[in-house]
Amino acid sequence: MTINRILSIGILLSSIAILFTGCKPKGPQSVTTSGAAEKVYVAPGQYDEFYNIVSGGFNGQMSIYGLPSGRLFRIIPVFSVFPENGYGFSEESKAMLNTSHGFVPWDDLHHIALSQTNGEHDGRWAFGNANNTPRVGRVDMKTFRTVEILELPNSAGNHSSPFITENSEYIIAGTRFSVPMGENRDVPISSYKKNFKGTLSFISVNPQSGKMNLSFQLVTPGVNFDLSRAGKGPSHGWFFFSCYNTEQAYTLLEVNASQRDKDFILAVNWKKAEEYLKQGKGKKVSNVKYAHNFIDEKTDVATSEMLNEVMQLDIAELKDIAYFIPCPKSPHGCDTDPSGEYIVASGKLAATIPVFSFAKIQKAITDKAYDGDFNGIPIIKYEAALHGEVQKPGLGPLHTEFDASGNAYTSFFVSSEIVKWDVKSLKVLDRVHTYYSIGHLCVPGGPTKKPHGKYVIAYNKITKDRYLPTGPELAQSAQLYSIDGDKMQLLLDFPTVGEPHYAEAIPASLIAPNSTKFYKIEDNKHPYAAKGEKQTKVERKGNQVHVYMTAIRSHLTPDNIEGIKLGDEVYFHVTNLEQDWDVPHGFAVKGAANAEILIMPGETQTLKWKPDDVGVFPFYCTDFCSALHQEMQGYIRVSGTGSNVPITFSTGKIEEEPKGK
Amino acid sequence: MKKIIFSIGIALLFYNCAPDKPKTKEEYPEFDESQTPAPAASQVDPTKGIGIIKEVTLNKPIEQDRVKRGVSIYEMKCSACHKLTDQRLVGPGWKDVTKRRRPEWIMNMVTNVEVMLDKDAEAQKLLELCLTRMPNQNVSIGDARDILEFMRQNDGEK
Numbered sequence: 015m016t017i018n019r020i021l022s023i024g025i026l027l028s029s030i031a032i033l034f035t036g037c038k039p040k041g042p043q044s045v046t047t048s049g050a051a052e053k054v055y056v057a058p059g060q061y062d063e064f065y066n067i068v069s070g071g072f073n074g075q076m077s078i079y080g081l082p083s084g085r086l087f088r089i090i091p092v093f094s095v096f097p098e099n100g101y102g103f104s105e106e107s108k109a110m111l112n113t114s115h116g117f118v119p120w121d122d123l124h125h126i127a128l129s130q131t132n133g134e135h136d137g138r139w140a141f142g143n144a145n146n147t148p149r150v151g152r153v154d155m156k157t158f159r160t161v162e163i164l165e166l167p168n169s170a171g172n173h174s175s176p177f178i179t180e181n182s183e184y185i186i187a188g189t190r191f192s193v194p195m196g197e198n199r200d201v202p203i204s205s206y207k208k209n210f211k212g213t214l215s216f217i218s219v220n221p222q223s224g225k226m227n228l229s230f231q232l233v234t235p236g237v238n239f240d241l242s243r244a245g246k247g248p249s250h251g252w253f254f255f256s257c258y259n260t261e262q263a264y265t266l267l268e269v270n271a272s273q274r275d276k277d278f279i280l281a282v283n284w285k286k287a288e289e290y291l292k293q294g295k296g297k298k299v300s301n302v303k304y305a306h307n308f309i310d311e312k313t314d315v316a317t318s319e320m321l322n323e324v325m326q327l328d329i330a331e332l333k334d335i336a337y338f339i340p341c342p343k344s345p346h347g348c349d350t351d352p353s354g355e356y357i358v359a360s361g362k363l364a365a366t367i368p369v370f371s372f373a374k375i376q377k378a379i380t381d382k383a384y385d386g387d388f389n390g391i392p393i394i395k396y397e398a399a400l401h402g403e404v405q406k407p408g409l410g411p412l413h414t415e416f417d418a419s420g421n422a423y424t425s426f427f428v429s430s431e432i433v434k435w436d437v438k439s440l441k442v443l444d445r446v447h448t449y450y451s452i453g454h455l456c457v458p459g460g461p462t463k464k465p466h467g468k469y470v471i472a473y474n475k476i477t478k479d480r481y482l483p484t485g486p487e488l489a490q491s492a493q494l495y496s497i498d499g500d501k502m503q504l505l506l507d508f509p510t511v512g513e514p515h516y517a518e519a520i521p522a523s524l525i526a527p528n529s530t531k532f533y534k535i536e537d538n539k540h541p542y543a544a545k546g547e548k549q550t551k552v553e554r555k556g557n558q559v560h561v562y563m564t565a566i567r568s569h570l571t572p573d574n575i576e577g578i579k580l581g582d583e584v585y586f587h588v589t590n591l592e593q594d595w596d597v598p599h600g601f602a603v604k605g606a607a608n609a610e611i612l613i614m615p616g617e618t619q620t621l622k623w624k625p626d627d628v629g630v631f632p633f634y635c636t637d638f639c640s641a642l643h644q645e646m647q648g649y650i651r652v653s654g655t656g657s658n659v660p661i662t663f664s665t666g667k668i669e670e671e672p673k674g675k
Numbered sequence: 676m677k678k679i680i681f682s683i684g685i686a687l688l689f690y691n692c693a694p695d696k697p698k699t700k701e702e703y704p705e706f707d708e709s710q711t712p713a714p715a716a717s718q719v720d721p722t723k724g725i726g727i728i729k730e731v732t733l734n735k736p737i738e739q740d741r742v743k744r745g746v747s748i749y750e751m752k753c754s755a756c757h758k759l760t761d762q763r764l765v766g767p768g769w770k771d772v773t774k775r776r777r778p779e780w781i782m783n784m785v786t787n788v789e790v791m792l793d794k795d796a797e798a799q800k801l802l803e804l805c806l807t808r809m810p811n812q813n814v815s816i817g818d819a820r821d822i823l824e825f826m827r828q829n830d831g832e833k
Contacts, residue, residue, distance in 0.1 A: 532813070534813075535751055535752065536751070545750075545751045546750040546751040546752070546754055546755070547750075547754050547755045548750045548754060549750075564755060566755040566756065566765075566810070567765070567807060567810060568765070568807065569755070569765070571755065591751070591752065591755055592810055592812070593752060593810070593811065593812040593813040593814075594810050594811040594812070594813065597810065640807060640808075641806060641807065642806075642807060666764070
């Protein structure tokens with residue numbers, strides 16, 4: 015054996031050894047301390063303590079996890095079609111995705127706002143934003159379904175959205191891109207400074223029904239709005255927005271919008287704006303077009319209406335409703351603490367975190383402690399508004415959440431960490447690493463007056479080696495930390511779907527007891543409902559055929575249908591007659607271009623089918639419902655265009671075999 | 676021993692913070708007290724089934740307003756599986772059901788079907804025959820009483 019040979023065997027063996035000892039990908043090894051497992055263990059049959067309502071980012075959905083287990087329970091489609099439950103496919107739900115640009119099947123959902131009463135979570139609705147085609151959606155937390163979507167005119171890149179006031183009076187939505195609006199829209203891009211404007215939309219929320227209405231828009235100078243929070247307690251009646259690109263650049267923003275040492279926080283007195291509206295100072299603008307879609311609770315059918323008017327107020331014309339406050343280096347997060355006194359602004363390129371004081375802002379306005387103006391809006395002197403700066407907190411501060419004991423938790427993208435600091439003294443108390451590059455973070459109740467505390471969850475932008483690899487595309491990594499003690503403690507990694515941005519967490523006790531178990535068949539007012547098999551029928555209206563069908567374990571009625579002709583459009587309106595929790599039925603027919611539908615107990619859903627050939631086509635239940643699920647099926651016969659086969663339908667009828675053919 | 680204390684700790688943890696699991700019907704009966712008198716504690720009669728219906732008073736002649744409501748509930752929630760003849764579809768036909776069963780048994784079967792199918796010997800015999808568990812159609816006590824009246828009419832009572 016040559017020395018070479020011995021050497022190569024040696025190398026081979028040691029590589030094998032490395033391979034096996036290194037079977038977990040390299041990276042930070044377990045940094046959890048003992049006891050983490052039992053803190054996140056939810057025994058079989060037990061419930062989690064919190065719901066975590068998480069934005070899905072580019073999938074346009076919200077997802078629902080349990081905390082502390084990190085288990086995924088549900089995906090709620092909001093701005094995207096969803097094959098799992100037929101959202102955007104069923105005839106009832108298609109109108110939900112209608113916009114002034116037509117049907118948009120996929121958008122980008124970044125932020126969650128849970129409804130509040132007296133500044134606390136009330137568990138009624140979850141709002142989310144569509145970034146690309148600006149919209150705000152409302153999810154009913156009884157049914158976990160999207161029930162309303164409102165499009166926003168004069169908005170472009172609806173990023174600073176949705177944020178909610180302490181009694182859910184308004185959802186606000188600030189535009190990321192400023193754009194030319196009104197009559198004069200076909201203008202050179204280089205005329206940004208002259209022609210481009212931003213808008214802040216104030217959407218009122220009906221306190222009983224939750225129904226949204228675009229109440230008014232504030233027109234602002236052309237800048238980019240990024241994020242926002244409502245005031246609370248003493249600052250209730252105000253809104254705070256972070257803005258960047260006060261350079262008013264329209265190209266290569268990476269460089270051109272990062273020139274100034276300071277951008278701004280815009281403080282808006284919305285109670286004052288309401289007064290001006292009452293005094294008739296609003297301007298009704300009518301050259302707009304935006305869709306308002308909602309599901310009628312009684313019929314369960316979505317309708318879409320196109321609206322053409324919006325009320326506007328120009329903040330530069332009305333001198334005392336808005337003020338700029340300088341803020342270092344492209345501010346991103348803009349968060350108000352539970353007391354409502356402190357506003358934390360995170361310059362994403364800054365090395366400090368400025369904290370502003372609401373009382374000082376008020377005093378500065380009274381004293382007119384201004385430093386000139388920006389496009390006609392007064393700029394409050396930085397020092398006059400400042401409570402203080404958190405020194406050397408980390409690199410790239412983004413977002414801040416709060417607990418009930420006066421602590422703030424800020425995420426740092428560049429240095430991949432969460433830093434805990436004291437809001438009053440501004441002292442850094444603790445820091446933990448995240449894996450990797452945290453974006454948003456969430457403390458249960460963090461944006462409210464009464465945070466529930468206990469945990470902070472990191473929604474990381476980069477996953478790399480945290481899970482088994484699944485090709486170039488990886489699950490996003492969320493991480494759960496305990497914040498009960500002085501030291502934050504990493505408890506759990508859990509993968510998420512889409513790319514979460516903001517999320518909220520709410521005690522399960524505020525939602526679980528109100529959860530809908532089934533729809534009462536007696537209350538079903540769907541125009542094509544068959545409430546009992548006696549009401550099933552097949553009706554021809556010209557070339558449209560409406561099948562009023564029922565589903566119950568384990569048959570569909572009717573299950574034999576004849577008399578359909580090529581060129582017909584067949585609408586299967588399937589009513590699920592079950593009246594028990596967790597017994598949906600599904601429906602699919604061969605050749606349907608529109609996938610399938612899922613029908614909850616007591617509900618009616620419609621599948622449209624345009625047969626493209628003659629023959630006998632099968633249909634069946636797609637949701638395993640009982641021991642005889644595989645028997646839940648039927649046939650529909652399609653004849654040629656000129657055929658004279660009459661419409662007939664039946665279930666359980668056995669005829670003698672026809673003679674001849 | 677350590678283990679036991681640990682489990683108790685966990686149990687307490689969850690007991691304290693997790694929301695209540697949904698209550699079964701037995702724990703929270705939506706029972707209309709005016710319908711039947713309170714039963715004596717010792718009274719256990721297997722022919723009456725299991726549930727909160729202990730005593731049903733039947734009137735003669737049959738109550739037509741109940742029959743009317745009973746028919747519409749039947750058509751909405753029952754007819755998909757039960758015929759009015761003696762023919763079995765998914766479940767048994769209803770012909771003569773009021774002669775085979777006590778009124779209390781029928782109403783308990785309609786309103787407390789999960790427990791009946793798990794514990795009542797007669798209900799279990801029917802499950803073995805039909806092989807499909809009768810679904811809980813969330814029929815209220817009052818509605819069940821109306822259905823019972825309709826069954827009486829279907830069986831020829833005047």
